[in-house]
Amino acid sequence: MNDEELSGRLREAAEAHRPDRARMLARIERGMAGGPAAGAVRPPRVVRPWLRVAGATAAVCGVLAAGAFAVTSAGDDARARGGRVASAPSATAKTPDSPAPDAPAAKTPLRPEDGPLWTGGVVDPNSNPYWAQSNVTLRTTEPLSALTVELRVAETGGVNSTGSWRSLPEPDFTVSVNESGGYLVYRWTLRPGRTVPAGTHTFAGQYNHAEGDRDATGDSVTAHAVRASGGKAAVGDRFGRAR
Template identity: 85%
Template sequence: MKDEELSGRLREAAEAHRPDRARMLARIERGMAGGDPVPRSVRPPRAVRPWLRVAGTTAAVCGVLAAGAFAVTSAGDGDRARGGQVASAPSPAAKSPAARDGLRPEDGPLWTGGVVDPHSNAYWAQSNVTLRTTEPLSALTVELRVALTGGVNSTGSWRSLPEPDFTVSVNESGGFLVYRWTLRAGRTVPAGTHTFAGQYNHAEGDRDATGDYVIAHAVRAAGGKASVGDHFGQGG
C-alpha cells in the first residue's frame, strides 16, 4: 500500500471518528473507583479539544485525565494564593502598652496630668495637659498622644508659655494623633504651672479617652533629667 493511500485512509478514519465523551468519562470514573474520588469542585471540560479527535480514544482519555490533574493543581494554587491574603492585624502600637505602662506623674521637680476639657462636645474635644515644675528647665519636650478612634483629626493646639519658645508638630504615628511641643535651644521654662492643649474633631458621641496619654522629658537648669507621664480620662 502506498504512503499516499495509507495517509488518506488514516485521515478518513480520523475525520469519521466521533469519540463518545460520556463513555470515556464513565471509563475514567470506573478506573478511579478504587482510589481517591474526583474532587467535587473539579468539573470535566465541556467539550473535547479538536486535537483529541485526531489522536483517537486512548489519547482522548489521557487528555481528559491530564486536564483534570491540571484543574486540581490550579485549584490548589488558587486556594493557597487566597489563603495567603490574610488581613493585617491591628497595629500593636495603637494600644502601645509599653509606652503607657509604668507612667508616673511625678519625677523630682516635675509633675504632669492629663484630662479632657469639660467644654468638649459630641463632635469636638480638647485634651488639656498640665505641667508643673518647681525648678527652671533648660530643655523640655511634651508629647500628647490621642488615640485614633473614629473620626479623630486635629483642629489646632496651644500652650500657655510663649509661642516663640517652642516648635510644634502634629502628625499621625502608631495609631495616635501626636502633638509635640519642643523647647527651642537657648530658651528656658520657668518654675510654675503651665498648660499644653491639643484640639481635635471626632466621631459623633461620647469619645472614650482612656487610650490617650501624655509624656514629658525635661532637663533641669541646675542639672539632671526628669521624665513624667499620665493617662487620660473624661474629667472636668
C-alpha cells in the same frame, strides 16, 4: 654401502652418543616456569576490554573506600573532641537577607511625678459630641533648660486635629502634629537656648471626633525635661473618658 653396513654405523653412532642431562633438565624447568626459551620472541600482550573495565571499577571503589574512611575518621575525631563534623550546605538553604528587628524602644513610665516635675491630663469640660480639647498640666519647681511634651490622642474614629496652644511663649517652642501608630500625636519642644520657668504651665490639643461620647482612656501625655541645675526628669499620665 648396503643396508646392513648403514644400520651397523647408525647403531655404533647411537651407542657412542652420551646426552647432556643437566642441559635437558634446565630446558624442562624453564618450560614449566613459563619463561621463554633463549632467542624466542615474546608475543605482544593483548589487554581484554573486560579487564580494563574491571580495573577502572576497582580503582573507583578504592577511591570511594578511602573517602568513606577519611569522613569516618574525621567524625570520630570530632566526636572525641566534643565537636561536630561540618557538612556541605543544602542547595535550598537561605541566608536571611536582613538582620533581626530592633528591640522595642523603652517607654516612659506613666508616673505623674519625678523630682521637681509633675504632669496630668484631662479632657476639657467644654468638649462636645463632635469636638474635644485635651488639656495637659505641667508643673515644675525648678527652671528647665530642655523640655519635650507629647500628647497622644487615640484614633477612636474621625479624629483629626483642629489646632493646639500652650500658655508659655509661642516663639520658645516648635510644634508638630502627625499621625503615628494609631494615634494623633502633638509634640511641643523647647527651642535651644530657651528656658521654662518654675511654675504651672498648660499645653492643649484640639480635634474633631466621630459623633457621640469618645472614650479617651487610650490617650496619654509624657514629658521629658532637663533641669537648669542639672539632672533629667520624665513624667506621664493617662486620660479619662471624654464626652
